[in-house]
Amino acid sequence: MLRSTGKHSFTKSTVIFSLVCLLGIALTVDVFWATRSSSSSSVYSSIASNWPREESHVVVLPKAANDTDSEETVDDKANRVPQRLLSATFADIPAPELEWEQMPSAPVPRLDGSAVQIKDLLYVFSGYGTLDYVHSHVDIYNFTDNTWSGRLEAPKDMANSHLGVATDGRYVYVVAGQSGPQCRTPPTSNTFVLDTETEKWERFAPLPAPRYAPATQIWKGRLHVMGGSKENRHTPGTDHWSIAVKDGKAIEKEWRNETPVPRGGPHRACVAVGDELYVIGGQEGDFMPKPGSPNYKCSRRNEVVYGDVYMLDSEMKWTVLAPMPKPNSHIECSWFLWNNSIIIMGGTTEKHPVNKRMILVGEVFRFQLDTKQWSVIGRLPYRVKTTLAAFWDGWMYFTSGQRDRGPDNPQPKKVVREMWRTKLKL
Numbered sequence: 225m226l227r228s229t230g231k232h233s234f235t236k237s238t239v240i241f242s243l244v245c246l247l248g249i250a251l252t253v254d255v256f257w258a259t260r261s262s263s264s265s266s267v268y269s270s271i272a273s274n275w276p277r278e279e280s281h282v283v284v285l286p287k288a289a290n291d292t293d294s295e296e297t298v299d300d301k302a303n304r305v306p307q308r309l310l311s312a313t314f315a316d317i318p319a320p321e322l323e324w325e326q327m328p329s330a331p332v333p334r335l336d337g338s339a340v341q342i343k344d345l346l347y348v349f350s351g352y353g354t355l356d357y358v359h360s361h362v363d364i365y366n367f368t369d370n371t372w373s374g375r376l377e378a379p380k381d382m383a384n385s386h387l388g389v390a391t392d393g394r395y396v397y398v399v400a401g402q403s404g405p406q407c408r409t410p411p412t413s414n415t416f417v418l419d420t421e422t423e424k425w426e427r428f429a430p431l432p433a434p435r436y437a438p439a440t441q442i443w444k445g446r447l448h449v450m451g452g453s454k455e456n457r458h459t460p461g462t463d464h465w466s467i468a469v470k471d472g473k474a475i476e477k478e479w480r481n482e483t484p485v486p487r488g489g490p491h492r493a494c495v496a497v498g499d500e501l502y503v504i505g506g507q508e509g510d511f512m513p514k515p516g517s518p519n520y521k522c523s524r525r526n527e528v529v530y531g532d533v534y535m536l537d538s539e540m541k542w543t544v545l546a547p548m549p550k551p552n553s554h555i556e557c558s559w560f561l562w563n564n565s566i567i568i569m570g571g572t573t574e575k576h577p578v579n580k581r582m583i584l585v586g587e588v589f590r591f592q593l594d595t596k597q598w599s600v601i602g603r604l605p606y607r608v609k610t611t612l613a614a615f616w617d618g619w620m621y622f623t624s625g626q627r628d629r630g631p632d633n634p635q636p637k638k639v640v641r642e643m644w645r646t647k648l649k650l
C-alpha cells in the first residue's frame with residue numbers, strides 16, 4: 225500500500241486602540257464563495273515575499289464583551305471610544321519564505337475538487353468551477369514534462385464535489401459526495417473505481433450511508449471511509465466503514481462497521497503509513513441549503529474547525545496526537561507524504577472572532593512521523609483552501625482551490641486553476 229512517491233493510500237492578535245464597532249456586519253454567503261467569473265489566469269504579484277507583516281488591514285473589536293451598557297443609545301455606541309482592533313490576518317503564523325515557481329494552470333478552476341497522485345501523474349477530480357457550476361471530469365497533470373496532458377469524463381451519477389478518494393497506485397476509489405452545484409442535498413452513496421491503466425470506470429459497492437467529504441484511505445488491504453457530513457450537509461458523521469479490496473474490486477460482500485472515529489465531520493486529511501492510519505484536522509458543520517430554496521442555495525451555518533489528529537493502530541484503537549499548529553479544514557487532498565513526514569498545504573481555520581468571516585490558511589505544515597510533532601515549514605504564494613497537493617522529484621506542487629482576497633485579507637474569493645511548485649528540503 226505504501227508507495228514512495230504517491231500521495232493517497234500511502235501515499236495575533238495585535239491589540240491597539242481606536243473607534244467604531246463593526247459588529248453585526250451582515251454575512252452573505254457570496255462573500256465566502258468565489259466571484260462568479262471562472263477565469264483565473266490573472267497574474268498575482270502577491271507571492272510569498274510580498275506578504276506584508278504589518279497590520280495594514282484591521283477590524284474593530286468591542287473593548288470587551290462586558291462594556292455593553294444596556295442604557296446606551298445607538299448613537300452613544302457609535303461614538304464610543306476606545307475599542308480594540310484585531311488584525312484580519314491575526315491567524316497567520318510566522319513562516320519561512322519559499323520561492324514559488326508558477327507552472328501551467330489547470331484547464332479549469334476548481335474548488336472542493338479531489339486528487340490522487342500516481343507516480344508522475346496527478347489526477348484531479350471534479351469540484352466546483354463556480355458555486356453554480358460543477359465539473360464532471362478528471363484532468364491529468366504530468367510532472368515529468370509539466371503539462372496538463374489528459375482528460376477523462378466521470379460517470380454521470382458520480383458526485384461532483386466532496387468526494388472521498390484513495391488509490392492503491394493503479395485503481396482510484398471515488399466514494400460518495402455531493403452531486404450538483406450550490407449546497408445540494410442529499411449527498412450520494414454512489415462509489416466508483418477508476419482503473420488508471422485502462423482509463424475505465426466501474427461501479428463499486430455503495431457506501432452504507434451517503435456522506436459529504438468523508439475521510440477515505442486504503443489501509444492494509446481495506447478501503448476505509450469515516451466521518452464526513454450526513455444527509456443534511458451539516459451534521460457530522462462518526463461512522464467508520466471498511467471493505468477489503470483487491471485490484472479495483474471489493475472482495476467482501478458488505479462494508480464492515482469499524483471503531484467510529486472519535487470526532488466526526490468533513491474536509492479532513494486521511495493518511496495511511498504502514499500500520500498507522502491518521503485523520504487530521506477538519507470541521508463540524510458546514511453550509512446548508514437555504515430552507516425551501518429550489519436550487520439548494522448555500523447558506524452559512526455554524527462551523528467548528530479543529531486541528532485534532534487521531535491515529536488508528538493495528539489493534540483498531542484510536543490515539544489522540546498533538547494537534548495541528550492551528551485548526552485547519554478543507555485539506556482532504558492538500559497533503560503528501562515525503563521522507564517520513566506528512567506535508568499539508570493551506571486550508572481554512574476558525575472564523576474571525578469578531579467579523580465571523582471565514583479565514584483561509586497560507587502555511588505549509590509538516591508532521592514528523594517519528595516524533596509525531598508539527599512545525600510550519602513555509603508559506604504559500606497566497607492563502608488557499610482545498611488545494612490539491614503533490615510531490616515529485618524534489619518539488620512540492622499545489623494546484624486549484626479558493627484563494628484569499630490579498631495579502632492583508634484572508635477571506636476567500638477567487639477559485640483558481642493555478643499550479644505552483646517549490647523545492648522541498650526536509
Ligand SMILES: *[C@@H]1O[C@H](CO)[C@@H](O)[C@H](O)[C@H]1NC(C)=O
Pocket residue numbers: 288289290
Ligand atoms: C465580564 O463579566 C464577567 C462577570 O461579571 C467577568 O467574570 C468577566 O471577567 C468579564 N470579562 C471581561 C473581559 O471583562
Ligand SMILES: *[C@@H]1O[C@H](CO)[C@@H](O)[C@H](O)[C@H]1NC(C)=O
Pocket residue numbers: 344345366367368369
Ligand atoms: C509523462 O510525460 C513524459 C514526457 O513526455 C512521458 O515520457 C511519460 O510517458 C508521461 N507519463 C505518463 C504516465 O504518461
Ligand SMILES: *[C@@H]1O[C@H](CO)[C@@H](O)[C@H](O)[C@H]1NC(C)=O
Pocket residue numbers: 563649650
Ligand atoms: C530525510 O530526512 C533525514 C532526517 O531528517 C535527512 O537526513 C535526509 O537528508 C532527508 N532525505 C531527503 C532525501 O531529503
